[in-house]
Amino acid sequence: MTQARIVAIAIGFAAIAAPLLPAYGQHILILVALYGSIALSWNILGGMTGQMSLGHALFVGGGAYAATALYLNLGVNPWIGLLAATLFGGALGAALGYVVFRRKLSGVYFALVTLAVAEMALHVVSNIAALGGANGLAIPARPDVANFQFTSKVGFCYAALTVLAIVCASILTISRSRLGYVFLSIRENERSAAALGIDVVQGKVIASAISGALAAMAGPIYANYVLFIDPESVLGIQLSIDALLFAFVGGLGSLFGPLLGAVVLVPLTEMLRTYLGGQLAGIHLIAYGIILILVMRLAPQGLAGLIGGFSARRPA
Amino acid sequence: MSNGALTLGASGALVPAEHSKSGRKHVAGGSVASAGSELALTALLSLLPQALADGLMLGAVYAIVAVGLTIAFGVLRIVNFAHGDFLAIGLYLTYIGATWLGLDPYLSLVLVLPLVTLMAAFTYRVLIAPALHAPEHNQIVVTLGLSLVLQNVMLALFTADVHTVPAAISSHILKFGNVFVQAAAVIASVVSIAICLSLYWFLRRTDLGRRIRAAAQDRDAALMCGVDVDRMYLLAFCIGVGSLGLVAPLIAPFNYVSPGVGANFTLAAFIVVVLGSMGNFIGALCGGFIIGLVEAVGGLVTGGSVNFVITYAIFILFLLFKPEGLFGGSRP
Numbered sequence: 262m263t264q265a266r267i268v269a270i271a272i273g274f275a276a277i278a279a280p281l282l283p284a285y286g287q288h289i290l291i292l293v294a295l296y297g298s299i300a301l302s303w304n305i306l307g308g309m310t311g312q313m314s315l316g317h318a319l320f321v322g323g324g325a326y327a328a329t330a331l332y333l334n335l336g337v338n339p340w341i342g343l344l345a346a347t348l349f350g351g352a353l354g355a356a357l358g359y360v361v362f363r364r365k366l367s368g369v370y371f372a373l374v375t376l377a378v379a380e381m382a383l384h385v386v387s388n389i390a391a392l393g394g395a396n397g398l399a400i401p402a403r404p405d406v407a408n409f410q411f412t413s414k415v416g417f418c419y420a421a422l423t424v425l426a427i428v429c430a431s432i433l434t435i436s437r438s439r440l441g442y443v444f445l446s447i448r449e450n451e452r453s454a455a456a457l458g459i460d461v462v463q464g465k466v467i468a469s470a471i472s473g474a475l476a477a478m479a480g481p482i483y484a485n486y487v488l489f490i491d492p493e494s495v496l497g498i499q500l501s502i503d504a505l506l507f508a509f510v511g512g513l514g515s516l517f518g519p520l521l522g523a524v525v526l527v528p529l530t531e532m533l534r535t536y537l538g539g540q541l542a543g544i545h546l547i548a549y550g551i552i553l554i555l556v557m558r559l560a561p562q563g564l565a566g567l568i569g570g571f572s573a574r575r576p577a
Numbered sequence: 578m579s580n581g582a583l584t585l586g587a588s589g590a591l592v593p594a595e596h597s598k599s600g601r602k603h604v605a606g607g608s609v610a611s612a613g614s615e616l617a618l619t620a621l622l623s624l625l626p627q628a629l630a631d632g633l634m635l636g637a638v639y640a641i642v643a644v645g646l647t648i649a650f651g652v653l654r655i656v657n658f659a660h661g662d663f664l665a666i667g668l669y670l671t672y673i674g675a676t677w678l679g680l681d682p683y684l685s686l687v688l689v690l691p692l693v694t695l696m697a698a699f700t701y702r703v704l705i706a707p708a709l710h711a712p713e714h715n716q717i718v719v720t721l722g723l724s725l726v727l728q729n730v731m732l733a734l735f736t737a738d739v740h741t742v743p744a745a746i747s748s749h750i751l752k753f754g755n756v757f758v759q760a761a762a763v764i765a766s767v768v769s770i771a772i773c774l775s776l777y778w779f780l781r782r783t784d785l786g787r788r789i790r791a792a793a794q795d796r797d798a799a800l801m802c803g804v805d806v807d808r809m810y811l812l813a814f815c816i817g818v819g820s821l822g823l824v825a826p827l828i829a830p831f832n833y834v835s836p837g838v839g840a841n842f843t844l845a846a847f848i849v850v851v852l853g854s855m856g857n858f859i860g861a862l863c864g865g866f867i868i869g870l871v872e873a874v875g876g877l878v879t880g881g882s883v884n885f886v887i888t889y890a891i892f893i894l895f896l897l898f899k900p901e902g903l904f905g906g907s908r909p
Contacts (some may be wrong), residue, residue, distance in 0.1 A: 313714045364897045368654045368713050373847060374896045381889035388883055435608070489613065498840075502721060509718050543729035543836075550725030557719050558707065 265417040265433050268517050272426050279418040281408065287414040289487060293527045294421035295479045298428045299500075300507035300519035302475035305432065306354075307505060308513035310443070310468040311448030312362075315372040316379030317476055317504040319357075320350045322496030324477025325484040326386065329398050334391060339409035343481045350477020351470045358469025367451075376498070397491025400484065409485045417486045424482055428475045435471070436516055444468055466558050476504075506549055510556050512563025521564050526552070621877065623755065628877040629870065630756045636869020637766030641824050642842050643861040644773050645817040651856030652793040652813035654715050655705060659724035661843030662731075663818050667693050667825025668742070668834040669731060674865035675742045675829075682744045682829040693822025694815050701814040724840070731836040744830035758884070761830035768827055772820060773862045780858070789813050793856075848892045854902030862901070 275290060282290065303317050327349040328342030337345070361374050387395040404410045411417055435441045443464045446454035455461050484490045494500075511522025530545040537544045560567050646660045667689050673687030700723065708719045743745035780786035791799040792809035800806050832838070850867050853860025868888060875884030895902065 307714075313717065360897065364900075366896065366900065369717060370896055370900050372714075372717060372895060373851065375895070376844075377848075377889050377892050381886055383891065384883070384885045384889070388886070493776065502725070505718070505721075541733040543732040546725050546729040549684070550722040550727075550729070553725070554704065554719055554720035557715050557722070561711070561715060 263487055264346060264515065264517055265429075268520065270431050272422055272429070276419065276422050279422070280415050284414055287418050289528055289531055291414065291417050291421045292531070293523050294418070294425040294501065295483055296527050297520040297523035298421075298425045298479045299476050299504045300523050301393075301425075301428045301517070302472050302479075304508045304513065304519045305355040305435070305444075305475070306465075306468045306472035307450065308508060308519070309432075309435070309516075310444040310465060311467070312367065312393045312465060313372050313505065314375040314472075314501070315498075315505070316375030316377075316501050317472075318496050318498065318500035319379040319382050320353060320473040320476035321373070321480045321483075321500060321504075322379075322382065322386070322490075322492070323473075324350045324480030324482070325495045326392055326398075327477070328481035329400060329484045329490055330392055332359040333398060333400065338405075338407070339380060339481065339485060343409070343478065346477050347474050350480075353475030353477070354473020355466055355470035357473070358466040362469070367548050375545055376501070379496060380498065381500055383492045386492045386496060393491070397489060400488045402488055409481070410488075417482070420482050421479075421486075424478045425520075427478065429520070431471065431475060432516055440464075440467065460577065472533050510552060510563055512565030514562055515565035518563050518565030525564060586874070624753070624789070624877055625874070626756050628873045629734060630753075630758050632870035632873030633866060634758065634762040634766045634869070635873060637769040638828055638864025638865075639842075639845050639849050639869050639895035640862045641769035641772055641820060643846040643853070643865050644776060644858060645820045646843075646846045647817075647850045647856055647858065649814050649817035650850065651858075652817075653705065653709065653810050654787060655709065656720065657705075657818075658717065658720040659700075659727055659838035660818065660821075660846055661840075661841065662724050662727040663693055663697065663839070664821040664825055664842050665731060665834070665836065665839030666696065666727065666836065667822045668829055668832065669735060670822075671826045671829040672740050672742050673830040674833050675744070682742055682826040683746075683826070686826045689826050690819065690822040692826070694819035697815045698811060700818070705814060709810070710842065718831075724843070726761045728836050728839065734859065735836065737836060740834040742829040742832075742834060759831050765824070765827040765831070769824065770862070772823060773858070776816065776820070777858050785812075785857035843844050848888060850901055851892065851895055851900070854904040857902065857904045860902055860904035 264278060275294075279287060279290060299317065299321055302320075303314065307313050324346035328339060328346040331337035331342045331345055332339050357378060361371060366374055373401065386392050392398065400410075402410065404412045406416070409420075411420075426563070435444070443454070443459055446459055447461055447464050447468075451461050454464075480495060483495070507522035507526055508519035509522070511520065512518030526549070529548065533548055535544040541547075556563060594673045642664060644662065646657060649655060649657050649660070659841070670689045670692055671682050671685050673684060674680040674688055678685075680688070704719055704723060708716050711719075713771055744761065746761045747759070748763075751758050751760050751763060780790060788804045789809045789812060791802065791804050793813070795804050799809075845868060849864040850861055851864075852867060853862070853864030868891075871891065872888055875887045878884075879887070
């Protein structure tokens with residue numbers, strides 16, 4: 262309860278503060294909300310259900326490409342495109358989960374399969390001319406709410422915060438339903454879960470589908486915000502690593518820990534890049550690596566685990 | 578996405594934008610497939626021996642990189658996502674030796690091998706040993722973190738510029754009929770195979786090798802028999818990663834050096850290791866040649882980067898339907 266309340270208050274506060282922030286602050290708010298959404302969606306499969314994915318860029322990129330390609334090639338309205346992207350992400354998650362979990366892959370094998378599928382998607386998209394190939398797709402700037410393009414960053418703040426709120430609400434609903442306990446039992450002990458009559462494969466497929474659908478929602482928002490996507494930026498391995506990095510640093514065990522990871526790491530990244538990025542390219546990634554190793558060594562429960570009251574080993 | 582990847586696209590870190598093969602200097606007849614159909618077929622056939630030779634060379638390098646990964650996995654049961662980055666470090670050390678000290682890559686071997694092995698020992702003590710009893714996903718995350726640090730430290734020190742290592746032997750080309758191969762590539766693959774086989778002999782026939790295998794098979798039983806398990810783990814990790822210090826100077830004359838080159842090799846090594854059964858030695862050797870040949874012949878037939886799709890497809894199919902690999906799950 263407390264966790265949910267804190268997150269709700271934080272999102273509400275961010276929504277009120279968004280118009281008052283300077284443009285740079287709004288940019289960071291958008292990034293935090295988008296990365297937070299992606300990390301939280303990753304956590305549904307990776308943390309709540311215990312299946313570590315190394316290829317979540319597949320869903321984000323799939324969503325971004327679905328909406329953008331529909332808009333550019335068929336003139337489909339981006340709002341409908343957002344819906345289509347979410348459905349596409351869910352379908353991708355369900356299909357991937359169905360194939361992989363029925364073969365009983367878990368642990369490092371599951372991580373490798375997801376990594377390989379995402380990498381393959383990157384190479385496939387790079388070779389499809391209708392999707393812009395390796396050059397990517399540029400969205401012509403036509404600022405209009407009907408086009409999902411806002412004249413100021415405030416609009417995107419609200420769009421990103423709305424996605425974040427939807428993701429958080431979904432997680433809360435799951436954790437309070439029977440499904441949340443199904444996920445938890447799969448994570449803690451698959452065999453016991455199966456012995457209790459839980460359909461383990463079905464549970465994992467559902468987790469994968471929900472995780473994919475929610476992650477895919479962030480894709481179109483990003484695409485419309487930047488007005489450009491290419492395979493490397495939305496399907497690349499770095500995005501997959503970012504998702505799991507924020508989740509691990511924030512804390513897998515807690516419901517909203519991954520959001521905490523994004524709240525702490527994204528501004529840190531931006532600061533490092535602003536002040537040191539000029540001299541040292543990739544400095545924020547060095548910091549990521551060090552933080553990740555330190556968290557694993559010193560606080561395996563993540564930041565949320567450090568803040569006692571915020572953490573709960575089981576979904577509250 | 579935005580903050581990570583926008584810089585990353587420009588910097589080229591971690592992202593395997595150029596797969597290992599495109600990182601090589603000689604890509605013989607890769608773009609033939611675009612020609613007319615009948616003409617293309619004859620051209621393809623005439624280029625097939627060249628592609629096969631390229632594939633074998635590439636395969637030998639993949640094999641030795643994968644053998645290192647599979648030793649570490651077979652003995653320590655730890656999946657090292659930073660494996661290829663140690664190869665990149667070896668390549669940069671070779672590059673430094675060549676540009677600052679004027680050392681020929683083959684001479685810099687005496688410098689690179691001990692340095693990379695030392696780094697491996699240090700890594701084992703500081704990162705790997707404490708993580709050995711952690712949950713599997715924590716181990717993966719620790720090596721991923723290490724990979725991020727190594728790649729981006731290299732990026733910060735050497736920039737994203739692609740370098741080549743000057744070597745006397747680079748320009749030597751051997752000609753067998755219609756097939757041209759670089760002498761350096763031949764040396765590298767012959768030595769790779771020799772290292773693989775001698776490592777196999779070492780693990781199978783020597784007393785030390787037997788102790789390493791004992792530690793791998795049953796930690797507690799080995800401890801009771803007086804095997805210093807921790808030391809064997811350290812040794813196995815140092816051999817697995819240290820072998821990259823031996824390979825790096827050998828492949829330097831015909832490979833580009835860039836911060837991202839290691840990630841390409843890590844991915845390739847994972848594919849090879851799964852194909853040849855995790856922890857299996859001979860499997861890694863054969864798997865290396867299979868993947869090398871698939872990439873080279875696939876590149877000839879399809880052109881462009883479609884052949885990586887083929888490689889990944891093979892990898893995914895193996896993971897799904899034969900995760901134990903071609904050679905069963907036997908340990909080294």
